[in-house]
Amino acid sequence: MQELKPDVYSIRAIDWDRRLFDELIPLPEGTTYNAYLVEGSDKTALLDTADPTKTGTLMSSLVASGIDRIDYVVSHHAEQDHSGSIPTVLARYPDAKVVTNAKCESMLMDLLHLDGDKFLTIADGQMLPLGGKTLQFFDIPWVHWPETLCTYLQEDRILFPCDFFGSHLATSSLYVDDEPLVYESAKRYYAEIMMPFRPVIKKNLEKLSKLQIDMIAPSHGPVYNRPEIILNAYKDWVGDQVKNEVVLAYVSMHESTKLMVEHFSKALIQRGLAVKQFNLTTVDLGRLAIALVDAATIVLGSPTVLTGAHPKAAYAAFVANALRPKTRFASIIGSFGWGGKMVEQLAGLLTNLKVELIPPVIAKGQPKETDFAALDGLADQILAKHQAAGIAK
Numbered sequence: 001m002q003e004l005k006p007d008v009y010s011i012r013a014i015d016w017d018r019r020l021f022d023e024l025i026p027l028p029e030g031t032t033y034n035a036y037l038v039e040g041s042d043k044t045a046l047l048d049t050a051d052p053t054k055t056g057t058l059m060s061s062l063v064a065s066g067i068d069r070i071d072y073v074v075s076h077h078a079e080q081d082h083s084g085s086i087p088t089v090l091a092r093y094p095d096a097k098v099v100t101n102a103k104c105e106s107m108l109m110d111l112l113h114l115d116g117d118k119f120l121t122i123a124d125g126q127m128l129p130l131g132g133k134t135l136q137f138f139d140i141p142w143v144h145w146p147e148t149l150c151t152y153l154q155e156d157r158i159l160f161p162c163d164f165f166g167s168h169l170a171t172s173s174l175y176v177d178d179e180p181l182v183y184e185s186a187k188r189y190y191a192e193i194m195m196p197f198r199p200v201i202k203k204n205l206e207k208l209s210k211l212q213i214d215m216i217a218p219s220h221g222p223v224y225n226r227p228e229i230i231l232n233a234y235k236d237w238v239g240d241q242v243k244n245e246v247v248l249a250y251v252s253m254h255e256s257t258k259l260m261v262e263h264f265s266k267a268l269i270q271r272g273l274a275v276k277q278f279n280l281t282t283v284d285l286g287r288l289a290i291a292l293v294d295a296a297t298i299v300l301g302s303p304t305v306l307t308g309a310h311p312k313a314a315y316a317a318f319v320a321n322a323l324r325p326k327t328r329f330a331s332i333i334g335s336f337g338w339g340g341k342m343v344e345q346l347a348g349l350l351t352n353l354k355v356e357l358i359p360p361v362i363a364k365g366q367p368k369e370t371d372f373a374a375l376d377g378l379a380d381q382i383l384a385k386h387q388a389a390g391i392a393k
Contacts, residue, residue, distance in 0.1 A: 001065045002174050004215065005156045007039040007133065010223065011061045013054035016170045025192050026286050029185055030170030033058075033081055034219050036160055037067065038153060040130025045072040045099070047151055047160050048219055049085035058085050059092065069093065072120065072128065074135070075100040076162035077148045078107035082219055087112055099128065101139060103147035124149075140164060140204040142197040150208075157214035163193065164204070165230045167221030176222045179229060184290075185221060186230060190237050191289035196324045202238040205231075242296040242326055244392040246273050246382060249288060250301025251280040251312040256335035256366050257303045263372050264299070264333060264361075267379035272392060280312040285319065292325040296391050297382055298355075299331045300346050307340035317349035324352050329385050331378060332360035335367065358382065 001009040013033045021027055033050040035058060044067070050058040062070075070093040075083050086108070090096055097120040098108065105119045122128065124139040134154040141148060143164045150161040167185035176182045194201055213231075216224040224230050246268055252258035261277070268275050276291040292298065298320060302313030309317075313334075320327075330353060332346050343360050350357075361378050363371040386392035 001037065001061055004036070004158065004217065004223065008153065008156055008158065009037040009039075009065075010174060010217065011035040011037060011058060012174075013050045013057040014170050014172070015051070015054065018170075021168065024285075025168075026284055027168050028284070028286070029168060029181075031168040031220050032170055034217065034221075036217055037062075038130060038133050038135065040133040042129070042131030043071040044069055045074055045128070045130060045135060046070050046089065046096075047074045048076055048082045048162065049073070049089055051081040052084035055085040055088050059088060062092075070096045072097055072099045074151055075104055075108060076150060076160070076219070077145060078104050078111055079145060080111065082162060083108060083112060086114065090114075090118065099137075101137070101147060101149050104149065107145075107147055127154075138207065140207070142200040143204055144193050144197060152211055157212050159208065159211065159213045159216045159227070160218075161208075161216060162219045164201075164218065165216050165224065165234065166218040169221040171222055173222050175225045176229065182222060183229070183233060186233060187237065187293060188286045188290050189220070190234070191293050191323065192286055195237075195289070195293065196322060198238050198324065198326065201234070205234060205238065237293055240326060242328055242391060243294040244273055244386055245276060245291070245295040246297045246299060247276050247278070247288070247291045247295045247327075248299045248301065249278040249280055249283070249313075249316045250333075251303070251310045252301070253303045253305075253310070256363060257301050257333070260333050260335065260361070260363060260367050260371065260375060261301050263367075264375045264379065267376050268382065271379055271383045273379075273383060273386065278316075280316050283316075288316070288319070289323060292320060292323060292327065295325070295327055296386055296389070297329040297331070298325075298327050299333060302332070302334040302342055302346065304334065304336035304340040304342045307342075309342045309345045313346060314349060317346050321350050321352045327353060327355055328389060328391075329358055329382065330355040331358040331382070333362070333375065333378070334360075335363045335365065337365065356385070358385070
């Protein structure tokens with residue numbers, strides 16, 4: 001355990017080797033599972049636990065530190081990477097109560113088969129005195145599940161927000177000491193996990209803005225002892241402003257689409273637009289998600305497979321649709337041999353995005369000069385859209 005403030009401790013389980021989360025999300029830097037212990041003069045509270053794979057690490061830390069009594073286990077979020085060790089904690093500290101809201105209580109009973117009499121159910125804004133330490137709880141739904149809550153330690157002005165403001169980053173540093181690395185990891189975390197709930201997260205930010213926060217201690221990654229770093233970043237990410245950037249995600253089978261992508265990228269750059277290009281055969285899903293946070297436009301490039309889009313292009317469209325970035329414009333480029341509905345398929349996979357779909361450019365076979373001219377025209381249209389929106393000069 002490491003001390004954050006007098007009688008407030010961080011208990012971290014560092015997972016250096018984990019490279020995939022939810023069997024979906026790449027973890028290039030590993031992750032940490034953070035629990036926190038708050039000792040009052042009357043009661044002791046454990047805030048969250050750890051992933052089941054790290055239960056031994058958590059319990060060893062508690063035992064080695066001589067923690068012989070835990071009165072409350074605060075569960076901010078029912079997902080097992082935070083709640084999975086609760087049964088083991090309760091077995092070691094049988095008098096402890098699980099403190100959470102009603103929605104999380106119900107989910108924990110389903111996921112962990114906990115008995116109803118083990119819970120102390122709290123409401124939004126409710127306080128729990130420990131003796132010289134006062135915990136106050138706030139519901140912050142859809143960060144990133146519907147039951148999520150956070151804890152504010154009043155006397156020390158520490159916010160424990162669970163997944164909110166987190167970063168998948170395995171590090172031995174308790175606090176943020178490499179701001180660019182943490183910023184990138186936190187942005188990846190936001191893009192992959194939080195971005196679909198951007199409007200609700202904006203409201204939760206406003207709700208927490210009323211608190212005086214000196215430290216933010218999330219459930220993944222290092223602690224922010226300068227909380228403005230992550231608070232300002234989130235205000236930017238959830239805001240409505242987009243950048244003069246085009247995300248160009250493509251796959252090519254026989255070079256036709258690749259030739260179009262190469263020409264189109266140069267055309268965009270010549271017009272002063274920033275291009276973030278991703279070959280979908282080798283893409284890191286997290287890098288694509290990060291690029292979608294700020295970009296004004298997304299363009300998908302695909303050949304036609306049988307009569308439809310290439311599966312990798314369809315997957316990219318599915319991911320973008322699920323993440324719901326604040327992108328303003330979209331288009332499609334690509335090629336076909338004898339026909340098909342590639343454009344209709346990809347456009348149909350983007351229905352969650354509040355975008356204006358700019359007419360696509362599709363070549364029959366290998367692109368010709370007329371196709372390259374059409375790509376130049378598409379670049380002109382995108383520039384004009386950005387200029388009209390005040391994004392580009």
